Amino acid sequence: MNKGKVVKTISNQYFVYSDGKIYECKARGKFRNEKISPLVGDYCLFDKDKLYIMEILPRKNSLHRPLISNVDVALILTSVKKPNFSSLLLDKQLVLVQSQNIKPIIIISKMDLLTKKEKKDIIKIIKMYKKVGFTVLKNTNLFQIKRALRNKTVVLTGQTGAGKSTLLNKIGKLNIETKPISEALGRGVHTTRHTESYKVGKALISDTPGFSSLNLNINKDDLKKYYPEFQGIECHFKGCNHIKETKCGVKEKLNQNEIYKSRYDNYVKLWEEL
Ligand SMILES: Nc1nc2c(ncn2[C@@H]2O[C@H](COP(=O)(O)OP(=O)(O)OP(=O)(O)O)[C@@H](O)[C@H]2O)c(=O)[nH]1
Ligand SMILES: [Mg+2]
Ligand SMILES: [Zn+2]
Numbered sequence: 001m002n003k004g005k006v007v008k009t010i011s012n013q014y015f016v017y018s019d020g021k022i023y024e025c026k027a028r029g030k031f032r033n034e035k036i037s038p039l040v041g042d043y044c045l046f047d048k049d050k051l052y053i054m055e056i057l058p059r060k061n062s063l064h065r066p067l068i069s070n071v072d073v074a075l076i077l078t079s080v081k082k083p084n085f086s087s088l089l090l091d092k093q094l095v096l097v098q099s100q101n102i103k104p105i106i107i108i109s110k111m112d113l114l115t116k117k118e119k120k121d122i123i124k125i126i127k128m129y130k131k132v133g134f135t136v137l138k139n140t141n142l143f144q145i146k147r148a149l150r151n152k153t154v155v156l157t158g159q160t161g162a163g164k165s166t167l168l169n170k171i172g173k174l175n176i177e178t179k180p181i182s183e184a185l186g187r188g189v190h191t192t193r194h195t196e197s198y199k200v201g202k203a204l205i206s207d208t209p210g211f212s213s214l215n216l217n218i219n220k221d222d223l224k225k226y227y228p229e230f231q232g233i234e235c236h237f238k239g240c241n242h243i244k245e246t247k248c249g250v251k252e253k254l255n256q257n258e259i260y261k262s263r264y265d266n267y268v269k270l271w272e273e274l
Helices: 029-033 087-099 116-132 142-149 164-172 220-226 249-255 261-273
Strands: 002-010 013-018 021-027 043-047 052-056 073-079 103-109 135-138 153-158 195-200 203-207
Touching: 013 043, 021 029, 073 087, 073 142, 073 164, 087 103, 087 153, 087 220, 087 261, 103 116, 103 142, 103 164, 116 135, 116 261, 135 142, 142 164, 142 203, 153 164, 164 195, 164 203, 220 261, 249 261
Parallel strands: 021 052, 073 103, 073 153, 103 135, 153 203
Antiparallel strands: 002 013, 002 043, 002 195, 013 021, 043 052, 195 203
């Protein structure tokens, strides 16, 4: 038995990297019965001759959307136009990524499509996310992006058409297919259809298919944990969820403008969604 890492999946074909080679494997039937399947990012034991993945080694984390495991950093590709900026979608992705102990980096794309006035508004939003404690970079800051990814296992995530493959092409000098977003739909057309990892300098970066909507699958009471700006605030009730409770420190800070309203409003929306 050999040890390898799944670096690409296309339907039920798994491409396993081991000792400088790629082995195109199938997954053993027992996985299907157990309703688990190998993910890009998985370390596995596989049979080099029969080309079967026999065992998936324990994961340090995994995401459902995109489907991937064992990630250190997620680049959350966030376009400001085509598709339009959605703070709710961004906050949702920030929650999901942090819930798996993955460091989020917000990458803003398509700033070049904005008018002067729109640019001003987006810059305010970027400042807000930075103040909360998130790393925010523009997709044109290639040097800084590369520096942040050194020695890391990275996933590109974000809406379809946000510019994930375009960015990876630039930082990795690759030639992955990209496509303009559909004029008719006003959104991307799912250009990337499978997840694949690429070695880029000292980083391993996975390109993934984009999504148009996203479900939160976390424990409702955990939601507040993924809001850095809520941490360390004292509330009257132990376990306060900062929603309808009285004497809530978070809501006091909100009233004093020390917590951003859009972040709090999205928190309530996500809470209701859960
Ligand atoms: N103007 C502008 N266009 C961009 C930028 N980044 C990407 N694009 C364009 O946006 C379109 C979609 O980019 P892709 O890289 O294919 O998007 P994606 O996120 O990989 O999309 P999926 O693979 O469908 O998930 C392409 O036509 C890109 O050329 C940007 O910063 N500015
Ligand atoms: Mg793509
Ligand atoms: Zn509270």
